[in-house]
Amino acid sequence: MSGRLSPLAHARRTRELSLGALALLVTAGGYVLLALSKAPTVPPRLWGFLAAIAALFVCAHLAVRRFAPRADPTLLPLAALLLGIGFVTISRLDLNATKFDPAVAPAQSVWIAVGIGAFVLTLFLVRHVRSLARYRYTFLLIGVAALLVPLVPGLGVEINGARLWVRLGGLTFQPGEIAKVLLVIFFAAYLVEKRELLSSGSRRLGRLNLPDPKHLGPLLVPWGVAILIMVQQKDLGSSLLFFAVFVAMLYIATLRSAYLLAGAALFVGAVAIAYQAFSHVQERVSVWINPWVDSQHTGYQLTQSLFAFGSGGFAGKGIGLGTPNVIPVNRSDFIFAAIGEELGLIGTVAVIGAFLLLVGSAYRIALQARRPFSQLFAAGLATILGVQTFVIVGGVTRVIPLTGVTLPFVSYGGSSLVANFVILALLLRISDESAEEAEREVANQARLVAIESAHA
Amino acid sequence: MNIGIRRVGLAVTALLVVLIGQLTYLQVVDAKSLEHDPRNARDFLKDLRSPRGTIVSADDQIMAQSVPSHDEYRLQRTYPLGALVSQIVGYQSIVVGNTGLEKTYNAALAGRGRKDVFRNAIDSLRGKKPVGNLTTSVRVDVQLKAKEALGEQRGSVVVIEPATGRIVAMYSNPTYDPQPLAGHVTSKVQAYFDFINNAPGNPSLPHSYREIYPPGSTFKVVTATAAIDTGLTTLDRVFPTLTFLPIPQAPNNPIFNFGRESCGGDLIQSFTNSCNTTFAQLGLELGNQFPPHMQQFGIYRPPPLDIAPGSVASTGPAFNSFDQNKPRFALAGIGQGDVATTPLQMALVAAGIANHGVIMEPHVGRNVLDGDGRVVSTVPNKPWTTATTPATAAQLTQMMINVVKSGTGTAAQLPGITVAGKTGTAQTAVGEFPHAWFVAFAPAEAPKYAIAVLVEHGGNQQGDATGGHLAAPIAAQILRYLLIG
Numbered sequence: 001m002s003g004r005l006s007p008l009a010h011a012r013r014t015r016e017l018s019l020g021a022l023a024l025l026v027t028a029g030g031y032v033l034l035a036l037s038k039a040p041t042v043p044p045r046l047w048g049f050l051a052a053i054a055a056l057f058v059c060a061h062l063a064v065r066r067f068a069p070r071a072d073p074t075l076l077p078l079a080a081l082l083l084g085i086g087f088v089t090i091s092r093l094d095l096n097a098t099k100f101d102p103a104v105a106p107a108q109s110v111w112i113a114v115g116i117g118a119f120v121l122t123l124f125l126v127r128h129v130r131s132l133a134r135y136r137y138t139f140l141l142i143g144v145a146a147l148l149v150p151l152v153p154g155l156g157v158e159i160n161g162a163r164l165w166v167r168l169g170g171l172t173f174q175p176g177e178i179a180k181v182l183l184v185i186f187f188a189a190y191l192v193e194k195r196e197l198l199s200s201g202s203r204r205l206g207r208l209n210l211p212d213p214k215h216l217g218p219l220l221v222p223w224g225v226a227i228l229i230m231v232q233q234k235d236l237g238s239s240l241l242f243f244a245v246f247v248a249m250l251y252i253a254t255l256r257s258a259y260l261l262a263g264a265a266l267f268v269g270a271v272a273i274a275y276q277a278f279s280h281v282q283e284r285v286s287v288w289i290n291p292w293v294d295s296q297h298t299g300y301q302l303t304q305s306l307f308a309f310g311s312g313g314f315a316g317k318g319i320g321l322g323t324p325n326v327i328p329v330n331r332s333d334f335i336f337a338a339i340g341e342e343l344g345l346i347g348t349v350a351v352i353g354a355f356l357l358l359v360g361s362a363y364r365i366a367l368q369a370r371r372p373f374s375q376l377f378a379a380g381l382a383t384i385l386g387v388q389t390f391v392i393v394g395g396v397t398r399v400i401p402l403t404g405v406t407l408p409f410v411s412y413g414g415s416s417l418v419a420n421f422v423i424l425a426l427l428l429r430i431s432d433e434s435a436e437e438a439e440r441e442v443a444n445q446a447r448l449v450a451i452e453s454a455h456a
Numbered sequence: 457m458n459i460g461i462r463r464v465g466l467a468v469t470a471l472l473v474v475l476i477g478q479l480t481y482l483q484v485v486d487a488k489s490l491e492h493d494p495r496n497a498r499d500f501l502k503d504l505r506s507p508r509g510t511i512v513s514a515d516d517q518i519m520a521q522s523v524p525s526h527d528e529y530r531l532q533r534t535y536p537l538g539a540l541v542s543q544i545v546g547y548q549s550i551v552v553g554n555t556g557l558e559k560t561y562n563a564a565l566a567g568r569g570r571k572d573v574f575r576n577a578i579d580s581l582r583g584k585k586p587v588g589n590l591t592t593s594v595r596v597d598v599q600l601k602a603k604e605a606l607g608e609q610r611g612s613v614v615v616i617e618p619a620t621g622r623i624v625a626m627y628s629n630p631t632y633d634p635q636p637l638a639g640h641v642t643s644k645v646q647a648y649f650d651f652i653n654n655a656p657g658n659p660s661l662p663h664s665y666r667e668i669y670p671p672g673s674t675f676k677v678v679t680a681t682a683a684i685d686t687g688l689t690t691l692d693r694v695f696p697t698l699t700f701l702p703i704p705q706a707p708n709n710p711i712f713n714f715g716r717e718s719c720g721g722d723l724i725q726s727f728t729n730s731c732n733t734t735f736a737q738l739g740l741e742l743g744n745q746f747p748p749h750m751q752q753f754g755i756y757r758p759p760p761l762d763i764a765p766g767s768v769a770s771t772g773p774a775f776n777s778f779d780q781n782k783p784r785f786a787l788a789g790i791g792q793g794d795v796a797t798t799p800l801q802m803a804l805v806a807a808g809i810a811n812h813g814v815i816m817e818p819h820v821g822r823n824v825l826d827g828d829g830r831v832v833s834t835v836p837n838k839p840w841t842t843a844t845t846p847a848t849a850a851q852l853t854q855m856m857i858n859v860v861k862s863g864t865g866t867a868a869q870l871p872g873i874t875v876a877g878k879t880g881t882a883q884t885a886v887g888e889f890p891h892a893w894f895v896a897f898a899p900a901e902a903p904k905y906a907i908a909v910l911v912e913h914g915g916n917q918q919g920d921a922t923g924g925h926l927a928a929p930i931a932a933q934i935l936r937y938l939l940i941g
Contacts (some may be wrong), residue, residue, distance in 0.1 A: 248467075252460030295495050303495065309482040310490020311498050323498045345483040349476055356472050363465035367458055379461045386468035390475065397478045 002198035006439060017062065019077035020057050027053060027084025030319055033094050037320025038262055049161045052109075053084070060116050065254035067123040068432035070439065072365055075431075079409050079424055084111060085351060086410035088319065089338050096325035104331050104412050111414040115421035122425035129430050133373045136189035143182035146175035147229045163233045176238055180384060181422055187223075187246060188377035191253035195372075199254035226272070226301040234280060237391050237403030249380045288401035301328045305396045307342040308334075309348075316344025333404045337396050351410070352393070359386040366432045368436075380428045381423045385394040465654065500565075502798035504529050504550060509565045509589035511545055514624070514822075517596045519545045520558065525640070533558075533638040539631040540599050543662035544592075544623075544763055544820055551645040557820060559764035564588040564824040579827075588824045588832055590771035591624035601679065601937050602627040605930040610657060611913035612664035612799035614908045616809035618897060620837040621816025624905065625934070628798065630659035647772045665759075665767040668796035669910060672882025673714075673730045673864075673923065674893045675791025677805055680727055681844045681852055682749035683738045691851055701733040702739070706783040711736040711790065712883065714922075727855040730879060732790045739789020743778040746785055750795075753805055753843045754815060760840060761800065762819040770797035776825050785940035792883060801906035804810055806895040809852045810876070810903035815840050857900050865894065867928040870936050874900040877931065879923030889914030894927035898935050905938055907931050 005013065028050050035043035043049075057080055064071055088107060094103035126132060132139070139425050150156035150163050157165045157172060165172045191198070192387045197215045223246050247263030274281045283298050291299035291306070311322065323339035324330055340348045348445040363380030388405055393403035406416040482490065492499060508531070508860060512519040519541050525532035535541075546556015554562055563569055567586030570576060579586055602625050603612035612628035632655075636648040639913045652660040661667060668773075683689045697720030700710040711732050713719040719731035726734035739746060750756065750772045761767040773784045773794040787793030800818060808815035821835040844852070856876035859865040864879040877896030892915060897906040909931045914921035 109519055122590050150504070248464045252457060252464055255457075255460050306482060307490050307493060307496035307498065309479065310487045310493075311496065313483055313487040313491065326497050326501070340479070340483065345479055348479045348483065352472055352476055352479070356469060359468060360465070363461060363468075366461045366465075372457060375461065376676065379464060383464060383468060386472065390468070390471040393473075394477050394478075397482060399474060399478050 005069050008435060008439060012071065012073040012187070012435075013034040013065050013069060014075055017061060018072035019074065020061060020080055023077045023081035024050070024053055025087060026081060030085065030088035031091070033319045034088055037097070037318065056112060056116055060119055063086055063120040063123050064428060067120075067127075068428045070435035071428035071432040072361055074357060074361045075424055075427060078354050078361070079420075081354055082351065082358070082409035085339065085347075086335065086407070086412075087112070087341075089155075089335055089410070090412050092320055092333055092342065093324060093330050093335075093338060095320065107414070108412050108417075111417045114414065114445070115417040118418045119421040119425045122422050123164055123429060124424045126426065126429055129374050129377065129426070129433055130371060132185050132377070133189035133192070136186045140186040143179040143186065144225060144229075146179040146207070148176050151229075151234060159422035164235050164238075172414075174413070176233075176235065176409070176421070177415040180242070180380075181419055181426070183242075184249070184380040184384065185377065186246065187249050188373055188380055190378055191249060192372045198250075198351040199256055200230070205329055226249040231274060231278075234278075235404075236274075236281065236284070237395070237405035238374065240391055241384065241387050241405060245383045248383045248387075249376060252379050273323045284403065288398060299335070302398060302402055303335055304328060305337040306398060308337040309397065312347075314345045316340075316342050316347055318342060329404075332406055333402075333411070334394065334396055335411050336393050336407055339410075343380060352389075355386070355389045355408075359389070360426050362386075365427055365434070368438075369430050369434045374433065378427060380454040381427055384423065385420075416451055459469075463853075463906055470488055477520040488678050493846065494705075498758070499562075499873050500554075503562065504548070505531070506566055507531065507585045507587045508533065508548070509567070509587040509824075509827075510889070511561075511565070511590045511592060512593055513541070513594050513596045515595050515597055518549075519592070519594070519596075527640055529640055532640070535634045535638065537596060538633045538635060540603060540627070540636040541594060541596065543628060543631055543664065546624055546764065547637045547647075549594045549637045549644050549645060550640060552637060552649050555765065556763050557592070560762050560826065561588070561590050561821055564833065565590060567826075570822050570826055572832075575826070575830075584827065587827050589827075591822045592820045593617070593624060594626070595624050595819055598625035598934065598938065599627050601625070601934050603629070605933050606911070607916070609911050610663075611909070611911040611915065613910075613930065613934065614664050614799050614803035615938070616807045616818060616902050616906045617805050618810035618906045619816070619839070621807070621818050622837070623818055623820050623936070624820070626662075626664050626820075628663040629798070630657040631662075631718055632659040634666075635925050663799070665761055665763070665798050665800040666765075668770055668798055669881040669912070670793075670884065671791040671795060671797045671802055672880030672891065672893055673732075673735075673791055674802055674805070674878050674880035674895045674908075675795055675797070676727060676735045676789075676880075677809060677852060677856070677878050677895065678732065678750060678753050678755075679735045679738050679742070679746075679789045679791075680723065680855065681753075681809075681848055682742055683723075683850060685749065685844055686742065686745050686850045688741050689736065690724050691855070692724050693733070694848065695720050695734040695737065697721065698733040701735070701736050701786070703786050704782045706757070709783065711786055724855055724858055728858045730859075730864050733813060734787040735789040737789070738786045740782060742789070743782075743785060744776050746778075746788060747772055747775045752841060753808060754801060754841050755795075755797065759798075759800060759804060760817045760819075762821050762835065767798060767800055767818075770801040771795065791880060799908045801893050802910075803906055804840075805843070806897050806908060807906035808841075808877075809849050809856065810897035810906050811849075812849075813844040813849040814842050853900055856896070860896070864922070864924040865896070867924055868894065868896055868932040868935070870898065870932060870940065873898055873935075873939055875932070876900040876924055876934060877928065879928060881922040881924075884913065889918050889921060892917075892921045892926035893923045894931045896928075896931050896935065898939060905935060908933060909934075 074277040091105045094105045147168050155166050157167045164174050194215045198211045250259045287299045291302040295303040308327050316410045319342050322341040327334050327337050330338045366375050366378035392405045392407050394400040407412045407418045468772050508522045522531045528632045546558040548554050548558045566587050567588050569588050606629045613624045615624040632652045639645045645848050697718050699718045700712045702710045713732045752910030755770045755772045758769040759767045773788050784793045788795045804815050817838045817840040823834050826832050860868050860875045860877045863876045867876050868875050875898040882891040892911040894909045897903040908929040911926050
């Protein structure tokens with residue numbers, strides 16, 4: 001198959017494979033260390049485990065080779081690294097599993113397989129990014145519907161005080177995760193179409209140029225609805241994420257800092273209202289300001305998280321050698337604290353570094369994209385990954401008030417994994433498209449030069 | 457559009473870099489204090505599963521040790537001497553936390569005290585977990601004597617080496633068995649904990665250092681020292697012989713001598729016969745100078761005892777309150793009213809006189825040894841407070857010798873050994889029997905031991921109890937055992 005690849009595609013896929021091998025090595029190393037912390041023998045299931053993760057990675061790699069051969073070579077290995085670190089951490093936390101806190105690594109491995117399936121399917125189905133723009137209103141509708149589903153009696157379930165999940169058969173699913181991606185498609189398409197109108201402004205209010213509400217309305221209404229739904233479902237983290245992504249995309253499309261100011265003002269207003277209206281918002285804020293006052297109750301989660309980071313110190317306790325089982329919700333929201341305890345600052349900075357590279361690559365893909373829609377869409381997806389990482393890591397390290405979202409690729413959670421794999425596939429699709437167009441342009445140029453020199 | 461993407465990309469990158477900054481703060485700058493925060497269960501959980509050193513008495517008896525158990529903790533802390541030393545040793549408990557020496561020396565017992573990098577590395581290569589064994593100054597035989605001497609009576613006995621501050625015995629009745637608290641079954645531990653906290657006499661409270669009582673006439677040691685140091689009196693100043701002393705601001709409440717007898721003479725006679733009228737008068741004469749001198753003896757501050765959660769502070773009248781409240785200063789002169797002390801504090805008062813005016817920090821811990829018996833650390837003998845000058849201490853010693861030789865404390869005499877002491881019979885609430893006190897040190901010429909004995913509310917002698925009749929014989933019994941055998 002590689003024989004049919006262009007030199008660029010060949011080089012990129014080779015690099016992806018070798019970087020992927022490194023990610024697998026790190027994962028396997030973590031798995032061995034975890035086993036060694038309990039017994040002085042190499043785990044008997046090591047080879048099976050290695051074969052399984054290698055097979056999963058190769059599956060994803062082959063799909064990229066087949067459907068997006070020129071795509072950026074760093075995204076998939078970085079995702080594999082984060083996934084590996086997350087899986088080892090989840091397996092480690094499973095060592096302390098109890099009747100009330102059962103093991104989740106088996107479920108997570110199934111979800112990883114499902115996520116890779118979704119990845120391959122996305123690459124297969126979405127051959128041209130611009131085709132997505134065509135269905136923008138359909139995606140808007142599906143996105144809002146997906147946000148609403150958990151509120152339907154009988155389908156929706158409430159977990160930890162937030163009603164975000166749908167239970168179908170034995171499986172719970174969080175449709176909001178996918179809605180995120182769908183709504184970003186809508187925003188990107190709509191903003192690209194209307195950006196001239198939105199950035200020039202046709203109404204004057206004093207010294208301010210305001211865009212026609214006719215054009216702004218279709219943006220603000222679905223966005224407002226999305227936020228209201230999330231507030232209703234008590235999903236503060238997603239509201240925050242959504243808000244940030246929307247403002248960022250609006251700014252990228254129009255380059256008008258007035259939107260940033262308006263966004264900031266709206267944010268402050270929304271926070272003030274939410275603070276007044278919801279006791280759980282007040283609680284989050286007061287715990288953030290001082291988690292030690294009520295460290296046994298409202299501040300318990302956060303202080304336990306901070307203790308984990310402090311106990312890990314610079315080098316960490318070592319995989320399997322700490323006590324991360326005392327951290328609440330340690331497989332999902334607080335998984336980063338568990339990493340902080342056992343891998344130390346070295347590990348946490350490595351994970352943040354991987355996210356920096358991942359998000360950086362995603363923005364580079366946005367910059368290299370040839371069409372405005374692809375650019376804006378890629379930037380929106382990059383912002384989702386970056387801001388989501390900031391919201392949860394900032395929450396568990398007390399940089400900002402804690403709001404529960406998953407750490408992309410690392411946390412346990414099926415819907416989140418599937419959504420992030422879809423984001424990954426879409427970014428690779430955009431990257432492949434721009435590389436292909438660049439290649440074609442170079443080829444055309446070469447042909448032109450050849451024709452000109454033939455005429456001369 | 458590219459400018460926008462770059463700017464947003466930079467902003468998001470900056471956010472992630474902020475996280476690295478915060479992580480560095482949490483995991484490097486603030487790491488130690490987070491790791492060892494008492495609310496962080498990690499150290500505690502680790503300690504429960506790790507080998508832990510023994511706590512040994514000065515007479516080589518094991519007071520606490522870990523033995524193998526068959527549950528998830530693999531080790532069970534045991535206290536072979538039970539209630540006899542529980543108020544010193546404390547306990548290690550999953551449910552209610554650690555207390556006593558188990559808490560104070562927790563890190564040392566868990567083997568975290570050894571700074572010898574080389575030996576730590578060797579042990580870690582040999583797979584040997586470090587432990588620290590704690591040796592103490594407590595003598596189990598003396599604890600037992602104190603227990604026997606008190607019998608069924610509620611009270612406390614504290615024995616200290618004046619020159620070092622080492623505690624030889626510190627026992628109070630009632631006490632409790634720590635073993636059930638070290639159990640691993642939460643519900644049982646909690647039930648026992650509730651039981652001892654609600655039992656009559658509050659046995660879980662170490663009364664010897666965490667309860668305060670009016671010290672009565674034993675406090676005249678402090679009053680006399682303050683009066684000599686301030687130049688108010690010499691040993692030969694003659695005080696009027698009175699049956700009662702009228703008190704300013706309290707015309708209806710004069711202070712009577714014990715038994716409404718008449719009492720007086722020079723300072724030595726007043727002290728030997730424990731004249732309330734003389735010392736109430738000195739309390740009034742001292743006025744606002746009195747509290748600072750009490751403070752020099754350690755009143756108003758908790759003594760730096762190495763038994764968690766530490767000693768409580770003894771109390772006295774408020775500083776500079778003399779003009780508003782003269783009667784309280786008269787009462788303070790005879791160890792009543794606002795004055796309330798722990799038995800430990802009164803032992804320290806005696807120890808201070810015995811040690812030429814300097815009170816040493818009271819402590820039980822002596823050495824921490826590693827698994828191979830090498831000394832890892834030593835608990836130092838440090839001065840705590842200077843109560844008075846050597847000259848005044850010598851005069852007080854003379855006065856206290858007189859008390860035992862010919863005054864209220866003759867019951868504390870020992871053959872061939874000079875004992876210096878002071879009795880106290882402290883009034884308590886109306887309708888309650890008085891507390892009987894005795895503080896002493898011996899041999900008076902070269903003091904080896906200072907002692908405080910308190911028998912609460914008259915003990916076996918009820919209304920007839922006095923310090924001289926009830927507490928002094930107990931002190932004599934223990935000093936005799938210590939010095940003669």
